[in-house]
Amino acid sequence: MGEGTKQESAAARSLLDAYAEICGRETRGVRGDLAQLDGLLADAAARLAASFERLSALASRCCTDAYIEPRPAANDAPQDAPAPAAARPASDEAASAFSEAVTALQFQDIASQLVGHAAARLEALERIASELARLGDASPEALSRTLAAAHGDLRASPVGQRRLSEGAVELF
Amino acid sequence: MAKTILAVDDSASIRRMVGFTLKGAGYEVIEAVDGQDALEKxxxxxxxxxxxxxxxxxxxxxxxxxxxxxxxxxxxVPILVLTTEASDEMKAQGRAAGATGWLVKPFDPKRLVDVIRRLIG
Structure with a gap:
């Protein structure tokens, strides 16, 4: 190996080392932020669920005989607008609202899985940077193999949901 | 006598919502925090x-x-999977493993109870 090539190789290695160090530091920082976010979400969900259960118990006592009147039509509603729906028992209205809340309160589990997946991806990036630095003198083929193997470790996200609407049900 | 459902999830919030829903529908619910815990229970x-x-x-x-x-x-015994995973590949694996059905989170309480009533009354 010529003197010039040796110097270039040492410089490349030094750059990779520096990159691996920065990458490691930053990804560890972001993973810490994600863990904090996960904890906050869990705490928020637990508090919401506790309030939800208390409200549910209260509602089941209060709504038994009450009725909810339909909202009056706006003043500018056309004369031929359909007649408002009949009054519904408050218990029906409450049951419907609680049902929607049960669906929405599942946000923490879904968010937590996304957070966990994001953290795993960051960990993989950190590993790749560290491997590249370790293999600084290796051939491009060896580097390519390492990158391919590291990329293969990345699993697809377990979460496809974009909204908190009800998921599909399938019986086999 | 109330039918018993073993509800398995590592998420406390999901266990809480499943418990709230199924107990409200008259079932007895045993909770487990993961597969190992579930097997023991x-x-x-x-x-x-x-x-x-x-x-x-x-x-x-x-x-x-x-x-x-x-x-x-x-x-x-009917076994339902309740998960965020919605891919056909995962569902096929579940079916091959012996699952009775696949429900994608988040669940709607009424729908969950309807499915369970169909399976165990």
């Missing part, structure tokens, strides 16, 4: 239906289903 007490998450520490949902199906007392 399933051996200790017979459940009429198992509702399990897929992604869990120690023992995941598919491994739990395979282990339960190997137990004579759980060969015919």
């Amino acid at each position: 399933a051996r200790a007490r017979q459940a009429n239906l198992v509702l399990t998450d897929q992604n869990m520490p120690r023992v995941d949902g598919l491994s739990l289903i395979r282990s339960l199906r190997a137990l004579p007392q759980y060969r015919a």
Whole structure:
């Protein structure tokens, strides 16, 4: 190996080392932020669920005989607008609202899985940077193999949901 | 006598919402925090239906289903998977493992109860 090539190789290695160090530091920082976010979400969900259960118990006592009147039509509603729906028992209205809340309160589990997946991806990036630095003198083929193997470790996200609407049900 | 459902999920919030829904519908609910815990509780007490998450520490949902199906007392018990995973590949794996059905989170309480009533009354 010529003197010039040796110097270039040492410089490349030094750059990779520096990159691996920065990458490691930053990804560890972001993973810490994600863990904090996960904890906050869990705490928020637990508090919401506790309030939800208390409200549910209260509602089941209060709504038994009450009725909810339909909202009056706006003043500018056309004369031929359909007649408002009949009054519904408050218990029906409450049951419907609680049902929607049960669906929405599942946000923490879904968010937590996304957070966990994001953290795993960051960990993989950190590993790749560290491997590249370790293999600084290796051939491009060896580097390519390492990158391919590291990329293969990345699993697809377990979460496809974009909204908190009800998921599909399938019986086999 | 109330039918018993073993609800398995590592998420406390999901266990809470499942428990709220199923107890409200008249079922008795045993909670387990992962597949390992579920296996121990399933051996200790017979459940009429198992509702399990897929992604869990120690023992995941598919491994739990395979282990339960190997137990004579759980060969015919309905096992539903309740998970964020919605890919056809995962569903096929669940079916091959012995799952009875696949529900994608978040669940709607009324729909969940309807499905369970269809399976165990």
